[in-house]
Structures are given as C-alpha cells and as structure tokens.
Amino acid sequence: MKQTFALLLLAITFAIAPLAHAQLLPQAASGQTGSGQEQRLDRIVAVVGEDVILQSELDRAVHAVQQQYAQHPDQLPPLSVLRRQVLDRLILMKLQLQHADDQGIHVSDQDVDRAVQAVAQQNKMTPDQLRQAVEQTGQSFADFRQQLHDQLVVQRLHQSVVQSSVNVTQSEVDNLLNSPAYKAGEVHLAHIEINVPAGASAEDISAAAAKAKAALDAIKGGMNFQAAAIRYSDATDALDGGDLGWRRMDAIPPAFLDTIANMEPGQVSPALRGPTGFHILKLLGRRKPAKQVVTEYHALHILIKPTAVVTMQQAGQKAEALYRRIVDKHASFAKLAEADSDDDTTANNGGDMGWFQKDAWGSAIGQQVTMLKDGEVSKPFQTAEGWHIVKRLGERQTDVTEQDARAQARQAIGNRKAEQAYDNFLRELRSRAYVKILVPSLASDGNSKATP
Structure with a gap:
C-alpha cells in the first residue's frame, strides 16, 4: 500500500x-x-x-x-x-x-x-x-x-x-459583528502572490509587475488557476495551488474588499498591489451566514468513582444500589446525588447538569441522554472515570446563531492577528538570518549573496 x-x-x-x-x-x-554504479x-x-x-x-x-x-x-x-x-x-x-x-x-x-x-x-x-x-x-x-x-x-x-501578541477584546468582537463585511458572509478564495522585496528598487517592482502580467496572461490563455499559482506564485502555499479556503469577508485585507465584493464565482481579479507585492485573486465560491439551531438536553447525573480503597467493581455495585433505590423505591435522584455523587461539578446542585449539547459531557453520557425519554433514568454505565447514572429531564431546540457568531468573530480576529504576527516574525527572521545560496542556478533576485 x-x-x-x-x-x-x-x-x-x-x-x-x-x-x-x-x-x-x-x-x-x-x-x-544506477545499479552497480558509484554514488x-x-x-x-x-x-x-x-x-x-x-x-x-x-x-x-x-x-x-x-x-x-x-x-x-x-x-x-x-x-x-x-x-x-x-x-x-x-x-x-x-x-x-x-x-x-x-x-x-x-x-x-x-x-x-x-x-x-x-x-x-x-x-x-x-x-x-x-x-x-x-x-x-x-x-x-x-x-x-x-x-x-x-x-x-x-x-x-x-x-x-x-x-503574547494576540488579544481579542469584547469591543473588537462587537465592532466586527456590526460591520457590513462580517454580515456579507464568507468567500472561498485562491491567490497568486508576486513578492516585492523590502526596500525594492523601481527595477524590482517592474520585474514583479511583469511576472504578475505573465501569470494573468497564462490564465487568460487557458491555464488552470491552480497550475498558474504553482508556476508563478511566491507565496508559501504556491505548491498547494494557492487555495486560501473559506474566509469571512471581514478577514480579507481592506485593500481587496471592494474588488472581491464585485466579483462572481469563477472570476479572476486583475493584479492588485498590496504591501508585500502583487496579488491575483480567484473567487471560488460565496456563502451567507446560516442560522444555527442545536438540540440541547437537560439531565441529572450521579457519578461513583473508584478510589484507592474502592475498586471499580465495588463502585459499580454502589451505583447499582442507588439505581434500585431510585427506580424501585422512588428515592429522590437529586438528594442521592447530593449525598453520594462524586461529581464535584454537579453534586452540590443535586446532580443538575443544566442544558447542554449532546457530547458536552462526553460521548458516553451523550449517547445515554439521546436514548432516554424525559423523566427516564439510565441503568448504571461505566466509563474510565467510574460508574454513571443519568436522568433525562428534557430536550429543546436552541438557536445558537448569535453565540456561534460571537465565537467565530473572536476566532477570526485572533486568527488574523496571529497570522499577521507570525508573518511579520518570519519576514524579520529571514531578513536578519545568514543565508548564502552556493549554487547560482538556485538563486533568484540576487539571493546568491549572503544575507543580511
């Protein structure tokens, strides 16, 4: 294989x-x-x-x-x-x-x-x-x-x-959520980047512009955009075909927003001048934010853990005894949870887990709550943590669109700051490092000279 x-x-x-x-x-x-020849x-x-x-x-x-x-x-x-x-x-x-x-x-x-x-x-x-x-x-x-x-x-x-450089504030999240760019949804982009070195001369800029024109001419002549990115792009993702994946419009550099906003899927932009060089963009797709509705469950929980003096088998026997008291003698689940549960998170609240999505408390508990009916108590079941008993109280559909939007906005801002911070770090690292290419055919733009 x-x-x-x-x-x-x-x-x-x-x-x-x-x-x-x-x-x-x-x-x-x-x-x-070849075979038998010297290395x-x-x-x-x-x-x-x-x-x-x-x-x-x-x-x-x-x-x-x-x-x-x-x-x-x-x-x-x-x-x-x-x-x-x-x-x-x-x-x-x-x-x-x-x-x-x-x-x-x-x-x-x-x-x-x-x-x-x-x-x-x-x-x-x-x-x-x-x-x-x-x-x-x-x-x-x-x-x-x-x-x-x-x-x-x-x-x-x-x-x-x-x-140390990525800190997202509530006001930044609020500003982003209220921005027209955020409400515009997401775009799927590919790009070709033609770098212009720091402190570039007029000759360097002219050479980069000529390379960008050659890339555009190749695309107009029928070359696949991915192939053109592999052939012409200086970006680190060139060998991936320049695919940037799905990005929210608010994550697009402002200099490119107007161009992308007016493009249709499949269209290729002209060469756009940015702070690091020339960029050619292809819009692969566009999608609007979708409403997010999830199923949530409300349940009570009892956990019996093994200890240094209580084996897993003994913990299971205790859980079985509690289960029988609940289903046979109609003992209060909440009171037994307060008195006997080893779940530090829920015991003081009578085992109340609140409303949660299916696997928020782990897949084993999630599987149980989906199988139970409201008011039904599970038989004791074992995980690596110990023995569990769950009583399902209810099920509901919850709109988490705003909650997800805030989480996504926070992540988008953090990712953008992280990407910019690391890109700046790599540029500085490369500019002050000693690098000397010893084979002239492997050097370009004077890189055969030692830098810095």
Whole structure:
C-alpha cells in the first residue's frame, strides 16, 4: 500500500505557518546513477545560519513534490523554478528550527509518539501499519518521525510567537459583528502572490509587475488557476495551488474588499498591489451566514468513582444500589446525588447538569441522554472515570446563531492577528538570518549573496 503523506499532519499542525509539503512526503533515494554504479558525491547548496542544506536533501524534497503531482505534472513549474521554491521552504524551515532551539523549545519522544498515533488514526491505521506504509515509499520511519518532530517544534514556536501578541477584546468582537463585511458572509478564495522585496528598487517592482502580467496572461490563455499559482506564485502555499479556503469577508485585507465584493464565482481579479507585492485573486465560491439551531438536553447525573480503597467493581455495585433505590423505591435522584455523587461539578446542585449539547459531557453520557425519554433514568454505565447514572429531564431546540457568531468573530480576529504576527516574525527572521545560496542556478533576485 504505497501512500503519499503530504497531508498527514493537518490534525496536529493547527495555525502554524505553511511548511514545505516536501518535508511530509516520501523521500526518494538520491545520488544514485544506477545499479552497480558509484554514488554521486553530495554537495552543500546553501548555508543557513550554522546549518547547511545538502544537494541530496533538496533532491529528495523536489522528488517528493513531483510524486505528489505525478498525476498532473503539467501543473508544476519548470524544474529550475520548482527547485528554487522548494529550497526557499527548506531554508525557512531550518531558520524556524534554529530559532526554536535558541529559545529552548523542544519536543520529547513521547510527544512524537502521540503525533505518530494521531497520524495513524487520521489515516485509519495502526502505528505498525503506518510504519509499513512509510517504509514502502522508500523512506525510513526514523526520518518520518524526525519530520513529525520538526513540525511539532515549529507549532510550538508559532504558539510562543503569537500568544503574547494576540488579544481579542469584547469591543473588537462587537465592532466586527456590526460591520457590513462580517454580515456579507464568507468567500472561498485562491491567490497568486508576486513578492516585492523590502526596500525594492523601481527595477524590482517592474520585474514583479511583469511576472504578475505573465501569470494573468497564462490564465487568460487557458491555464488552470491552480497550475498558474504553482508556476508563478511566491507565496508559501504556491505548491498547494494557492487555495486560501473559506474566509469571512471581514478577514480579507481592506485593500481587496471592494474588488472581491464585485466579483462572481469563477472570476479572476486583475493584479492588485498590496504591501508585500502583487496579488491575483480567484473567487471560488460565496456563502451567507446560516442560522444555527442545536438540540440541547437537560439531565441529572450521579457519578461513583473508584478510589484507592474502592475498586471499580465495588463502585459499580454502589451505583447499582442507588439505581434500585431510585427506580424501585422512588428515592429522590437529586438528594442521592447530593449525598453520594462524586461529581464535584454537579453534586452540590443535586446532580443538575443544566442544558447542554449532546457530547458536552462526553460521548458516553451523550449517547445515554439521546436514548432516554424525559423523566427516564439510565441503568448504571461505566466509563474510565467510574460508574454513571443519568436522568433525562428534557430536550429543546436552541438557536445558537448569535453565540456561534460571537465565537467565530473572536476566532477570526485572533486568527488574523496571529497570522499577521507570525508573518511579520518570519519576514524579520529571514531578513536578519545568514543565508548564502552556493549554487547560482538556485538563486533568484540576487539571493546568491549572503544575507543580511
């Protein structure tokens, strides 16, 4: 079962900067000319701070991207452009790992073990099956674990960078909810970004504008937008086809709002000048906010926990005795909860759990309340926490549109601030780092010179 692992880490890399897919893909053997022939000597293609990038490392990463697009090779840019794109991502990854190490950010073997488990579950495999699948691609499992390790380090670096700079106030949420842009709903966008370096000369700006024009001409000539993004975009998501996903209109930079507001799905914008360069946008879809109605349940709860002196079996026997008192002798559920329940959250309130959505108290309790009728008491059931008895009191439909809107607005503001904060961090990190590309064919815009 040969697999491509480009997207395996999505579940554990929430909100981190886009990373090279090449680092998550099967690594091909490099540097071999053929059976029985001598292995080609490796060489350093770039110096990044105190680290280096080897030719073999770049070859593996490029080959991995080519494997990812094996069914659509026409979407890839010329090999010379692809190699520069992949090298830029490898450089950015090394800079982040170096900075994380300087900041004392580390990941344990246990953290990697949990990440392996998460990747396996995401792909409906056991860890052993995942190992076999990775090794069948030609990559060692040790290398795969190292890639997971690096992703986790960068995730923690991202959290460290943004946590102090992302603060969302109630007034910001109120202002956003009242804004016309928020009420306009969401748009699904793809983009092509043509970067203009900081302190760019007139020649740099002219070159970027010419590249943006070439991208637009290619699209008008029939090239698929995704293929054009892969070929022309300088953004870190270029190899993903520039897909930005669904975004609320309020999350769109103000400079682009009017253009997007007047576009129809399928349309492509002209080249728009932004603070970092030129942007070409394609509107893939548009949707309005929908009313959110959920089912809520009201219930009472008794929990009997095992302790150092009470076994799980004995806890179950106590729960069974309480259940019999409730259903046979009509004892007050609330009074028994106050006297005997080990649930610190609800015991003092007679076991009252309030109104809650199905799985708010865990899937086991959620399953029970959906099966019960109003006024009915469940038989004792066991979870890892102990033995539970639940009495369902009621069910209702609740409009949570406003509540969800506030939560989404808060998240949108936080994500926007986090994205901007980390983008600024990466730009500063790259600008002050020592990076020297030693192979002229891999350099562009003068990047063969050491920076800063």
